[in-house]
Amino acid sequence: MYYGEIKLYDIANGPGVRVSLFVSGCRNHCRGCFNPETWDFGYGKPFDEEAEGKIIKGMDEKFIKGFTLLGGDPFEPENAVAVLPFVEKLRSLYPDKSFWAYSGYLYEDISAGCQGEAATKLLGLFDILVDGRFVEELKDLHLRFMGSSNQRLVDVKNSAVAGKVVLWDDSVMP
Numbered sequence: 001m002y003y004g005e006i007k008l009y010d011i012a013n014g015p016g017v018r019v020s021l022f023v024s025g026c027r028n029h030c031r032g033c034f035n036p037e038t039w040d041f042g043y044g045k046p047f048d049e050e051a052e053g054k055i056i057k058g059m060d061e062k063f064i065k066g067f068t069l070l071g072g073d074p075f076e077p078e079n080a081v082a083v084l085p086f087v088e089k090l091r092s093l094y095p096d097k098s099f100w101a102y103s104g105y106l107y108e109d110i111s112a113g114c115q116g117e118a119a120t121k122l123l124g125l126f127d128i129l130v131d132g133r134f135v136e137e138l139k140d141l142h143l144r145f146m147g148s149s150n151q152r153l154v155d156v157k158n159s160a161v162a163g164k165v166v167l168w169d170d171s172v173m174p
Contacts, residue, residue, distance in 0.1 A: 001023060001024070001025070001041075001046070001047045001078065001079055001082030001083060001088050001090050002023070002024040002025070002041065002043055002045060002046055002047060002049070003021055003022060003023050003024055003044050003045060003047045003051060004022040004023070004024050004035065004037065004038045004043055004044040004072065005020075005021075005022040005082070005118060006019070006020070006021055006022075006045070006051060006054055006055060006058075007019065007022075007060070007100065008019040008054075008058040008083050009107055010024060010052035010068060012100065012145075013068040013070060013100065013145065014065070014068045014100040014128070014145060014147075015065060015066075015098070016063075016064075016065025016066065016097070016098075017064055017065060017171060018064060018065055018066050018100070018151070019055055019058040019059050019064055019066075019067050019068070020068040020069070020070065020082075021047075021051075021055060021067075021068070021069050021070075021162060022035065022038060022070055022071050022072065022073040023038070023047070023069070023070070023072045023074045023079050023165075024038045024040060024043040024044050024045075024072045024080065025039070025040070025041035025043065025071065025072045025073065025076050026038060026039045026070065026071055026072045026073040026104065027039075027073070027076060027139045028073060028104035028105075028133050030104060030133050030134040030135070030136070032134060032136030032145065033134055034134075035071070035072070038071050039072065040120070041072075041076075041078070041079075043052070043072075044084065045112070047082065047083070047086075049113055050080065052086055052089075053069070054122050055086075056093065057120075058118075059088060059090065059093070059094050059097065062096065064101055065084065065097060065098060066094075066097040066098030066100060066127075067087075067090060067094070067098075067099050067100070067132055068085065068099075068100040068101070068102070069087065069099075069101045069126075070101065071099070071102070073102075073103055073105070074101055074102075074103065074106055074122065075103040075105050075110050075115045075119045075123070076115070076119075077099075077115055077116040077118065077119060079091060079117050080115065080116060080118040080119035080122045081116070081118040083122065084118050084121055084122050086109070087099070087122060087125050088104070088125060089094055091102075091125050095173065098127050099125060099127050099128075100126060100128045100129075100130065100145075101122075101126045101128070101129050101130070102128045102129075102130045102131075103129060103130070103138070104132065104133040104134070105133045106131050106132060107123075107129055107152070107154045107156070107159060107165055108124045108165065108171065109121055110129075110131075111115075111159075112143065123156060124160070126152065126156050127155070127156060127157065128150055128153055128155060128168050129153075129154040129156050130145060130146055130152070130153055131150055131151065131154055132148075132150050132151040133150070133159060134147045135148045135149075135150050136146050136148070136171035139149050143169070150166060152165065153168040154167065154168065155168045155169070159171070
């Protein structure tokens with residue numbers, strides 16, 4: 001797997017200061033995408049031990065509230081297979097930090113296995129999934145942590161328990 005960027009101090013993709021990994025590869029090709037270079041699965045650098053170490057070191061900072069995985073699309077089957085063991089490791093190292101992910105695919109499809117078993121397992125490691133394709137006609141710069149009004153902030157754990165999509169209540173900050 002390749003990645004386009006690691007941000008050690010990201011304030012745009014979840015609450016608080018976060019470490020973010022932008023993976024490469026996306027088949028959605030949303031018109032108006034802010035990161036179209038990451039559509040290419042070979043864009044950027046190989047995700048290797050050095051990249052993993054950089055993220056882990058960044059997460060050690062006490063002021064870091066969590067980790068965000070986005071792209072490209074981390075729930076493309078080949079990306080999910082590649083990043084799953086690392087996110088499992090990261091989650092075990094930082095159980096008290098929040099984990100957010102972004103995907104153009106819907107929660108219902110990922111959780112039902114439409115993106116493959118690894119993607120479904122990966123989903124279960126996150127607190128929040130920002131789901132849905134970016135729709136340029138629905139772009140709204142006033143939305144919190146989303147680019148277009150069709151997207152949702154899905155509370156992954158509560159959705160799994162309820163058996164239906166439960167939206168994030170931002171008064172309870174994961």
